[in-house]
Structures are given as C-alpha cells and as structure tokens.
Amino acid sequence: MHSTYATDTVQAVTLMDAHDRLHVLLLDQRQLPGAVVYTRIETAEQMAEAITQMIVRGAPAIGIAGAYGFVLALHEAVQSNPDATSLLASMSLIATRLKASRPTAVNLAWAVNRLMQVLQEQLAECNPLVLKAVLEAVQKEALAIHEEDYQGNQQMGRFGAALLPKGAKILTHCNAGALATGGYGTALGVVRAAYEADPTIRVYADETRPRLQGARLTAWELMQDGIPVTLIADSMAAVVMRDIGIDAVFVGADRIAANGDTANKIGTYQLAISAAAHQVPFYIVAPLSTIDLSLAEGRLIPIEERDPDEVRCVVSGDDNDMTVWLAPQAVPVFNPSFDVTPARYITGVITEKGIAYPPYAESLLALFQ
Numbered sequence: 001m002h003s004t005y006a007t008d009t010v011q012a013v014t015l016m017d018a019h020d021r022l023h024v025l026l027l028d029q030r031q032l033p034g035a036v037v038y039t040r041i042e043t044a045e046q047m048a049e050a051i052t053q054m055i056v057r058g059a060p061a062i063g064i065a066g067a068y069g070f071v072l073a074l075h076e077a078v079q080s081n082p083d084a085t086s087l088l089a090s091m092s093l094i095a096t097r098l099k100a101s102r103p104t105a106v107n108l109a110w111a112v113n114r115l116m117q118v119l120q121e122q123l124a125e126c127n128p129l130v131l132k133a134v135l136e137a138v139q140k141e142a143l144a145i146h147e148e149d150y151q152g153n154q155q156m157g158r159f160g161a162a163l164l165p166k167g168a169k170i171l172t173h174c175n176a177g178a179l180a181t182g183g184y185g186t187a188l189g190v191v192r193a194a195y196e197a198d199p200t201i202r203v204y205a206d207e208t209r210p211r212l213q214g215a216r217l218t219a220w221e222l223m224q225d226g227i228p229v230t231l232i233a234d235s236m237a238a239v240v241m242r243d244i245g246i247d248a249v250f251v252g253a254d255r256i257a258a259n260g261d262t263a264n265k266i267g268t269y270q271l272a273i274s275a276a277a278h279q280v281p282f283y284i285v286a287p288l289s290t291i292d293l294s295l296a297e298g299r300l301i302p303i304e305e306r307d308p309d310e311v312r313c314v315v316s317g318d319d320n321d322m323t324v325w326l327a328p329q330a331v332p333v334f335n336p337s338f339d340v341t342p343a344r345y346i347t348g349v350i351t352e353k354g355i356a357y358p359p360y361a362e363s364l365l366a367l368f369q
C-alpha cells in the first residue's frame with residue numbers, strides 16, 4: 001500500500017509502506033528548481049536532520065514530516081523495548097529530538113505531541129503485547145494529520161479566494177504552497193483556488209533572501225501549474241504596490257501568538273509595513289495547528305537563527321556542491337530565519353475554520369470553540 005492519497009499537486013512528504021521497509025520520501029527542496037530528487041528517510045534521526053537541513057521545510061510540511069519520523073521510530077522502538085514504560089521513555093526522547101530540529105514553526109511540536117498522546121492512550125488502553133494495534137493507531141493518526149492539512153488548505157483557499165476581485169494581483173513571500181504543506185498550500189492554496197475561478201489573476205513572488213524560497217520554490221511551483229507569476233527581489237515590493245497595484249498580500253505563518261502577532265519568514269514584517277503604507281490588505285493564511293494560544297504575544301515566539309553562510313553565499317550544482325561567495329567570507333552576519341509581524345498590521349487570519357479579524361485575542365480563541 002502507498003500510504004498517502006494521490007493529489008494533483010506536488011508532494012513534499014510521502015509515507016511509503018509498500019512491499020518494502022516502511023520509509024518516507026522527501027522531495028529535496030534544496031535542489032529545486034534545478035533537479036527533482038527524492039530522499040529516502042528510514043529513521044527519526046534522519047528525519048530530524050532533514051528538517052534541520054531544510055530538505056523539507058514550511059511549517060505544516062515539517063509537522064507532517066515530524067509525525068512520520070515518529071512513526072518510523074516507533075516501528076523500531078517496539079522491537080527493542082519490552083514494556084510500555086521503556087517504550088514511552090524511548091519515544092519521549094525521540095519526540096524531543098524531532099521537536100528540536102526546527103524551533104519556530106509550532107506545527108512540528110503540535111504534530112509530534114499529538115502522536116505522543118495517541119501512543120500514551122493506546123498503551124494505557126491496550127494490552128501492550130498487542131503492539132500491532134498500537135502501531136496501527138499511531139500511523140493512522142499521522143496519516144490523518146497529513147489528510148486534514150490537505151483538506152484544511154483547500155477550505156482556506158476557498159475563504160481567501162472569495163476576498164479577491166477579478167483579475168487580482170496578489171503578492172506573496174517565501175513559499176507557502178504545496179511544497180510547504182500536505183500538498184495544496186496555505187497562501188498558495190488561496191492562489192490556486194482564485195486561479196481556478198479566474199485565470200486572469202497574477203502573482204508577484206518575493207525572491208525571499210537568504211534561502212530564496214520565493215525564487216526557487218514559489219516560482220517553480222506556480223509555473224508547474226501554469227499560474228501566472230512574476231518574480232521580484234524583496235526590495236521591490238513597495239514599488240510594486242505603489243506603481244503596479246497589488247490587491248492583497250497573502251503569506252503563511254510559522255507561529256501565531258494568542259494576540260495575533262505572527263512569526264513568518266524573515267522579510268514578512270517589512271512587507272506588512274509596506275502593505276499598510278499603501279492600504280493593501282495583508283492576510284495570514286494558516287491552519288489552526290499554527291496558532292499557539294499558550295503564547296500571549298509575538299515576542300515570546302522562539303526565533304531560529306541559522307548559519308551565517310546562508311547570507312554570505314549561495315550553494316548550487318548537483319548535490320549542492322558548488323559555493324558562490326556573495327560577501328567576504330569573514331564578514332559578521334545576522335541571520336534570523338523568521339520575524340514577527342505585529343497584529344496591528346494584519347488585516348485577517350484565514351484558517352480552515354474561518355477568517356479571524358481584530359481583535360485577535362477574541363477571534364482566534366473563538367476558532368477553537
């Protein structure tokens with residue numbers, strides 16, 4: 001059996017339990033758009049490393065990948081742990097390792113915690129000798145996380161598309177598409193749904209320094225589907241808003257605090273300020289799994305700082321084996337991977353349960369009731 005359902009969009013993460021050892025295929029996003037290469041993952045440690053190295057990236061996609069990593073580990077752990085207590089202790093260490101692989105996107109911890117909870121319930125309920133049932137229940141939950149993400153994205157797409165005029169010009173940042181999710185997209189899900197109803201829309205994609213997810217991934221993904229896209233450097237967004245005219249900005253999120261402050265790819269904050277200056281509506285598109293009601297405000301969101309070389313150079317070539325230096329190799333660099341956009345710049349948060357509007361402390365909470 002091929003464990004994930006078929007979609008007509010690109011799949012970043014696929015659980016495979018064919019006639020082979022259980023494994024996960026990750027589309028290696030570091031190699032796009034030059035090559036479409038899949039990496040085989042067989043252990044939770046390999047999955048944690050793949051998440052850190054951004055073979056898979058995007059908040060919902062790393063949640064799904066983390067969940068599948070947990071399943072891979074559980075299949076191993078049941079062989080070597082004779083009782084429920086040692087199995088739980090061993091899986092708790094694995095969960096901690098997976099969750100630490102990227103700290104800002106809360107979807108990762110959310111997904112791994114959800115599986116840990118199912119494991120605990122199963123072990124409490126079942127005779128621990130019936131490990132097959134435990135394994136099946138946890139794997140079923142991981143697949144449900146993937147499926148729910150895909151369905152939720154489509155719902156967000158419909159909500160977002162309804163906000164747009166005919167021939168809309170949409171600006172987006174980073175990649176919040178099929179590549180970043182279970183296979184449809186949050187911000188690009190809105191684009192997909194809008195394009196289906198009106199093929200005259202056009203997308204402006206920020207290139208998104210330093211890792212160029214907009215140039216490498218969003219441009220590629222939209223071109224695969226024939227959706228009109230124009231690539232711009234990040235520094236051009238304000239001019240595009242003023243001189244070309246943008247109807248709305250749609251971006252994804254890595255974590256949304258209870259007051260609506262939103263962490264997303266570095267550069268989102270300056271885009272929101274530009275949008276406010278040009279009276280362009282600025283929407284966050286994200287599933288409920290990205291909302292972290294345990295954090296009162298955005299300054300509490302942990303922000304990942306990455307390798308300074310991401311800013312100093314670009315890597316390319318087969319297996320990313322060529323380095324082109326853009327700056328002196330020893331120049332000091334500040335490289336936060338995400339920023340927090342204050343809630344006051346956000347017009348609305350589009351989720352699978354509806355659109356939240358200010359004041360967010362009330363509207364976000366209401367989505368969970």
Ligand code: MRU
Nearest residue numbers: 057058059174176180252253265
């Ligand atoms: O560093 P990345 O590429 O994982 O950052 C991705 C983003 O910031 C996305 O906008 C966010 O995860 C939402 S993806 C639907």
